[in-house]
Amino acid sequence: MNSIIEGIVDKTVYGHKSRTPAKLDFIQSVTGLFLALFMWGHMFFVSTILVSEEFMYDVTKFFEGSFFGIEEPLIVSGFVLLVTIVFIVHATVAIRKMPVSYSKYKAYRSHMKMMKHSDTNLWFIQAVTGFALLFLGSVHLYIILVNPSEIGPWASSDRVVSGMMWLLYIFLLIAVELHGTIGLYRLSVKWISFKNRNVRSRIKFLFITLFTYFIIHGSMTLWAYAEIGLRNIENGTVGEKYLK
Ligand code: HEM
Numbered sequence: 642m643n644s645i646i647e648g649i650v651d652k653t654v655y656g657h658k659s660r661t662p663a664k665l666d667f668i669q670s671v672t673g674l675f676l677a678l679f680m681w682g683h684m685f686f687v688s689t690i691l692v693s694e695e696f697m698y699d700v701t702k703f704f705e706g707s708f709f710g711i712e713e714p715l716i717v718s719g720f721v722l723l724v725t726i727v728f729i730v731h732a733t734v735a736i737r738k739m740p741v742s743y744s745k746y747k748a749y750r751s752h753m754k755m756m757k758h759s760d761t762n763l764w765f766i767q768a769v770t771g772f773a774l775l776f777l778g779s780v781h782l783y784i785i786l787v788n789p790s791e792i793g794p795w796a797s798s799d800r801v802v803s804g805m806m807w808l809l810y811i812f813l814l815i816a817v818e819l820h821g822t823i824g825l826y827r828l829s830v831k832w833i834s835f836k837n838r839n840v841r842s843r844i845k846f847l848f849i850t851l852f853t854y855f856i857i858h859g860s861m862t863l864w865a866y867a868e869i870g871l872r873n874i875e876n877g878t879v880g881e882k883y884l885k
Contacts, residue, residue, distance in 0.1 A: 714789035802870025
């Protein structure tokens with residue numbers, strides 16, 4: 642609906658049918674795909690804590706350049722900056738699809754009730770979680786960006802418990818998994834044509850399974866950091882660095 646309005650505006654104002662809406666749609670898809678795939682990678686790197694503290698430490702050092710024989714946390718900051726830029730571009734192009742006034746929001750809700758179409762409801766969940774991610778994601782990205790040397794089995798756990806980040810992470814995890822999985826589902830039905838209805842419902846089932854898996858996986862990871870953070874409080878070792 643928004644792209645139809647954009648098209649009409651382009652035609653009336655500029656006198657021709659602009660390609661801008663299609664370009665913006667493409668940018669939104671590419672940046673969304675990048676972020677969703679990054680999140681899968683992120684979940685696995687962060688969850689190395691489930692294997693052992695030592696393994697998570699080694700992975701942290703790998704991202705600081707241990708592979709090239711260096712130890713430079715700024716490399717992590719550079720990577721966070723890249724993800725942050727993609728995050729901002731994605732949010733900027735996506736925001737044009739949000740209802741911009743209460744009357745537009747009401748019109749959308751009554752449209753939703755009338756249609757009773759599950760994919761339209763998914764759009765609504767994605768808009769709400771996307772809005773939440775603007776705040777939740779920004780806090781996390783900024784903290785990691787300016788504290789690249791404070792990533793590790795103990796430093797991360799202290800941030801989760803003593804730094805009270807567990808509360809933010811619970812909401813962030815739910816929002817990012819809902820947003821990312823619905824986004825990937827919508828991307829797949831948008832760019833790949835499924836003539837067969839059966840295939841579409843199988844794809845839906847696959848994404849529901851993925852969502853459930855990542856929520857369980859993420860919760861276990863968060864719990865592992867929380868346990869270490871609590872242990873550090875008990876041992877009076879909060880703020881100390883893990884040493885191999
Ligand atoms: C390059 C960018 C990023 C880096 C280096 C990074 C790094 C980390 C690290 C080290 C942790 C462990 C806890 C801690 O140290 O505070 C963590 C946790 C977490 N991060 Fe990120 N993060 C990045 C981007 C993101 C983004 C864009 C999101 C979502 C919008 C996100 C969502 C989460 C969640 C939900 C957790 C909690 C752990 C879990 O439940 O699995 N991160 N991140």
